[in-house]
Every structure is written in structure tokens, then in C-alpha cells.
Amino acid sequence: MIQSKEQPIGMFDSGVGGTSVFNEVHKLLPRENIIYLADSKNAPYGNRGYDAIIELCKKNTELLLQKHCKLIVVPCNTATTIALDYLRKIYPVPFIGIEPAIKPAALNSKAKTIGIMATKGTLSSKLFNKTSDLFARNIEVIEIIGNGLVERIEAGQHNTKETQVFLTKLLQPMLEKEIDYLVLGCSHYPYLIPLLKKILPAHVRIIDSGKAVAQQVKNILQRENLINSQRESVQTFFSNIKKTEVLNALIQTSASSSVKYLDF
Numbered sequence: 001m002i003q004s005k006e007q008p009i010g011m012f013d014s015g016v017g018g019t020s021v022f023n024e025v026h027k028l029l030p031r032e033n034i035i036y037l038a039d040s041k042n043a044p045y046g047n048r049g050y051d052a053i054i055e056l057c058k059k060n061t062e063l064l065l066q067k068h069c070k071l072i073v074v075p076c077n078t079a080t081t082i083a084l085d086y087l088r089k090i091y092p093v094p095f096i097g098i099e100p101a102i103k104p105a106a107l108n109s110k111a112k113t114i115g116i117m118a119t120k121g122t123l124s125s126k127l128f129n130k131t132s133d134l135f136a137r138n139i140e141v142i143e144i145i146g147n148g149l150v151e152r153i154e155a156g157q158h159n160t161k162e163t164q165v166f167l168t169k170l171l172q173p174m175l176e177k178e179i180d181y182l183v184l185g186c187s188h189y190p191y192l193i194p195l196l197k198k199i200l201p202a203h204v205r206i207i208d209s210g211k212a213v214a215q216q217v218k219n220i221l222q223r224e225n226l227i228n229s230q231r232e233s234v235q236t237f238f239s240n241i242k243k244t245e246v247l248n249a250l251i252q253t254s255a256s257s258s259v260k261y262l263d264f
Contacts (some may be wrong), residue, residue: 142177
């Protein structure tokens, strides 16, 4: 597969959540052209079965390859844990995934009690459990399935009083166990950080993986000599639902971006 520096980076997620990772990648690599697929029609992936997730990831990957992407980022914890190895075996581009940052939380926790909030698909995956067993063996891990949170963020309700009340009830087991780290295991959840800071004690550290993913994108592009040196870049966002106001509100980029409807 012919690759050039000007070819875009591709990204896909089950909706708008992965824009939290896009923002970190764009901040670190502002000259890169990026195409983002927001599969809001099928969000959240965490509630779907293995075969359905594989098929959705194949569909998204093939669409990005049709648009000549030189590298594909999968800023979806569920898609990473279930489909990334499969995608790497059958498609001829580098893939970068995302997974909950259990390691730094477990290694740095003084309370020896950490919280992980993620979708059901992520928490039940083999990769998550392998990572947890490896790094959190001597740590008490409070796991919470964030049922309803993705839907609220997709609807643009990530910073409302109603969502704060909902989130407070959801986090009660973690508050009772006095965690000192909260790991966000879904790309949507960084948009809840303003509310989380209101709910959690001030000493609780909140960890997400966006910056680490952006750095890995840079590392791979440098290794493959694919860093784009052009001054101008274009970011294109495709949504498969016609209501794109939420997507527009979340992306942090220049005027050279556009949000379009695409039936995929």
C-alpha cells in the first residue's frame, strides 16, 4: 500500500467520544490531515456482542482505507480490546488503539484502592482482565459500568445538573471505598471531567489515555517517516446521524475543519 506524508490519519469511534483523543492528536500534530468517523448510529459498542463489534470495526476501517488513510487510530476501548488484533492481521496499515490506564493508577495509588469506569464490553474483555491481573494484583479495583453515560454525552448532556446527579449515584461505591485514582475506560468519559471534579474529593487523580495515544501516533509516524510537513492541514468529521451539533461543539480545531453527514 503506497503511503505518503500528506495522506490523512484515520480515526473511528462509536460516536463522538473519540474526539477527546482527536483533540490531543491535533494539539500534538497540528499539521496532520485527519478523517474522523463518528459511528453514533451504533453507539455504544460496549453493549454489543463480539461478532457485531468486529463487523463494525471492519466496516469503519475499510471506509477509512478507501479515503487513503496512512494510519488508523481506534480511540474506543471496547473496539481496541475486542477487534484491534484482528484488524492488524488483515489490513496493511499501522493501527493504534486505546485501553484503560490501569498501570499508572495501580503503581501510584497510596490508598491501594482505585476505580475504573468503563463499558461492559471493556470490563469483560480478555485484554482488560490480562492488564488488570498484571498490574493491579495487589490493588483493590472498584469497577463500575457507566450505563447511560455514553448516551448522555452523545446527546450533548455531559455538563448538566441532571448528569451530575446521575454520575454521583453511579460513583457512590468508589466514594465509599475512598479511591485515590479514577481510570476512565471509555473515550467519551473525558468530557465528564468537569463534573467528576465536582463530585470526587480533591485528592483523587483522574486518568485518561488521550495524551498517551497522541504520543504513540507521533512515534509511529516518525518511525515510518510519515510526519506531514505541510503548513496547512484539513480535518474532516463524518457522522452517520444528521444531528451533528454535538460533534461540532466538542472538536477543538481550526477553521479548516468540516462536519458532514455520511450514511455508513
